Amino acid sequence: IDHKVNKSSLPRYVRVNTLKATQDDIINRFQQEGWFLKTDYEPSLYCKVLKSLTESEFLVDPVIPGLLAFPPGTDFHSHYLNDSGAVILQDRASCFPAFILNPPPGSHVVDCCAAPGNKTTQLAAIMNNEGKILAFDLSKERLVTLQEFINKGEVTNTTVRCADFMTIDPTIKGCESVEYILVDPSCSGSGIAERRNELTDDVRSTAKKRLRKLSRFQSLLLQHALSFPSAKKVVYSTCSVHEEENEQVVEEVSQKFQDKFQLEYILPEWTMRGKDGYNCSKFCLRLDTNQHFTNGFFVACFVLKSENCNSQL
Numbered sequence: 015i016d017h018k019v020n021k022s023s024l025p026r027y028v029r030v031n032t033l034k035a036t037q038d039d040i041i042n043r044f045q046q047e048g049w050f051l052k053t054d055y056e057p058s059l060y061c062k063v064l065k066s067l068t069e070s071e072f073l074v075d076p077v078i079p080g081l082l083a084f085p086p087g088t089d090f091h092s093h094y095l096n097d098s099g100a101v102i103l104q105d106r107a108s109c110f111p112a113f114i115l116n117p118p119p120g121s122h123v124v125d126c127c128a129a130p131g132n133k134t135t136q137l138a139a140i141m142n143n144e145g146k147i148l149a150f151d152l153s154k155e156r157l158v159t160l161q162e163f164i165n166k167g168e169v170t171n172t173t174v175r176c177a178d179f180m181t182i183d184p185t186i187k188g189c190e191s192v193e194y195i196l197v198d199p200s201c202s203g204s205g206i207a208e209r210r211n212e213l214t215d216d217v218r219s220t221a222k223k224r225l226r227k228l229s230r231f232q233s234l235l236l237q238h239a240l241s242f243p244s245a246k247k248v249v250y251s252t253c254s255v256h257e258e259e260n261e262q263v264v265e266e267v268s269q270k271f272q273d274k275f276q277l278e279y280i281l282p283e284w285t286m287r288g289k290d291g292y293n294c295s296k297f298c299l300r301l302d303t304n305q306h307f308t309n310g311f312f313v314a315c316f317v318l319k320s321e322n323c324n325s326q327l
């Protein structure tokens with residue numbers, strides 16, 4: 015891990031809430047405020063351009079629909095578009111799991127660890143509020159924030175439940191038909207730019223034990239999701255940089271579920287894959303702070319066998 019990029023030097027990302035506004039509407043609003051949308055660059059140079067944004071320029075993300083990038087230090091917390099729920103302040107990396115799960119409108123979805131709700135609202139927008147999302151979280155306090163997000167963002171297809179996902183019986187009414195599942199569990203948070211230095215030192219000593227415990231919990235949660243009888247696509251993500259919470263979890267679980275599920279070869283054009291040394295490496299995707307100007311992140315996607323021809327495991 016190097017120390018070149020910290021939180022304050024990362025671009026600020028804004029996701030358009032398409033349940034309330036179109037990307038064009040929001041771009042127009044920012045342009046009316048004097049922001050300049052930069053478009054005159056080669057798409058392959060996106061990260062380079064992102065790094066050198068001037069203070070009045072912004073960009074449209076080339077991968078995540080409706081995501082805009084503004085220069086580091088831009089503060090939209092009290093901007094009227096954020097207050098109204100027309101935009102959501104969501105880091106680039108954290109937009110990947112819902113984008114990859116991509117549940118179609120009308121589908122039935124579970125978000126196992128949903129609070130504070132960035133990804134739940136993104137899922138609802140992808141589904142155009144059609145179908146059903148069941149959002150679980152253990153933390154009552156964090157669910158208050160999720161509910162606020164839901165109200166502000168005009169999400170109407172989500173039911174929120176304060177519960178330990180591990181105790182949810184996958185065969186009960188409401189769960190038996192769930193096809194799409196997002197597993198974004200508690201993790202060490204070691205990919206978050208502001209925490210990276212602190213945790214790296216930690217990990218060398220006592221935090222190793224904590225990491226083992228987290229890894230066990232993450233693996234069980236993912237296995238529970240894969241045991242839902244109608245599950246056909248399950249995305250696993252963390253904002254950790256540690257293999258214990260990422261490739262090791264996916265490797266173990268993909269072996270256990272190899273009769274029913276395979277890993278999907280997600281975003282083939284994305285060059286940063288999982289760490290070498292695992293069967294699952296090339297199927298996983300990593301985001302790196304210094305390369306992608308976002309928090310460190312990890313994503314893998316399980317699909318029901320025969321659902322996807324891109325997969326090989």
Ligand code: SAM
Pocket residue numbers: 108126127128129130131132133134150151152153156177178179180198199200201
């Ligand atoms: N997906 C969220 C978002 O995008 O806003 C972030 C989720 S955060 C990384 C992990 C969440 O998992 C925490 O809110 C925590 O309370 C919740 N959690 C931890 N263990 C859980 C469990 N056994 N069942 C349900 N939720 C759990």
